[in-house]
Amino acid sequence: MSMSSSPVIVALDFPDQDSALALVDQLQPSLCRLKVGKELFTRLGPAFVETLVGKGFDVFLDLKFHDIPNTVAAACEAxxxxxxxxxxxxxxxxxxxxxAAMERLATKSHRPLLIAVTILTSLGEEDIHEIGFQGTPADNVLRLAALAESAGLDGVVCSPLEAAAIRARTRSDFQLVTPGVRPATASLDDQKRVMTPADAMQAGSSYLVIGRPVTAAADPLQALRDINASL
Incomplete structure (x- = not known):
């Protein structure tokens, strides 16, 4: 059972365990979930994820698996x-x-949500053309979201700018997880396709991945409370 009713997922983009846990210890499982990405997982491994789960947090493991079907299915089971x-x-x-990943997870008594990455929020139109994708980022997001839904996945990661279009074309319980969310007063950093938390939710987002506006705040818990209040 999920501990949080908040749609906010705080991205733990830290280089080491001490920094990450110093932030986590200022937060509350009832007010957010946590995202562990490639850097922390590569440095600290599965034990760090289990530590966060042990502290009562729902954890989004953001490793973006991409390999042959059996390898990805085994990684998802792990x-x-x-x-x-x-x-x-x-x-x-x-x-x-x-x-294959969904079939493997279906055998688990505790089945996590499985979502698919469409187009990374750091990629603009020039970027996707350079790697061989035709059309706009939005065109490709919609195409890949439809593929993920038809494959039985629970949702997708997408820019909040594409959330409304995906929401209009997918089933009502399809989860839209949106990075590139920034309060109006925050800097864009390396994100190109962004939206405020309240606007993202209105557009159809299910969950909001938010990093530096919380993790770099002078008072992270208050920043988190302010974001939740804005929703």
Whole structure:
């Protein structure tokens, strides 16, 4: 059972355990979930994820698996055994990869949510053309979101700017997890396609991934409370 009713997922983008836990110890499981990405997981491994779960937090393991179907399915099963609440794969890995992951997770008594990455929020139109995608970021997000839904996944990661279009084309319980969310007073940092938390929720987002506006705040708990209040 999820500990939090808040849609906010705080991104733990830290280089070491002490820094990450110093932030976590200022937060509350009832007010947010936590995202563990590639850097922290590579440095600290599964034990760190289990520490966060042990502290009562729902954990989104953001490793963006992308490999042959059996390898991804096995990796998703291993993540489920850590007690994570949600994990992701790249939709561009294809239907068979996504279906294999869902089939493996269906055997677990505790089945985490499985979502797919569409187009990274750091990529603009020039970027996606350079790597061989035709059309706009929005065109590709919609195409990959439809593929993920038809493969049986629980949702997708997408820019908040594409949330309304995806929401209009997918089932009502399809989860939209949106990075690139910044309060109006925050800097854009390296995100190109952004929206405020309240606007993102109104556009159809299910969960908001928020990093530096909370993690770099003078009072992270108050920053989190302010974001929740704005919703």
């Amino acid at each position: 993540a489920a055994d850590l007690g994570v609440w949600m994990m992701n794969v790249h939709a561009s890995g294809g239907r068979r990869m996504m279906e």
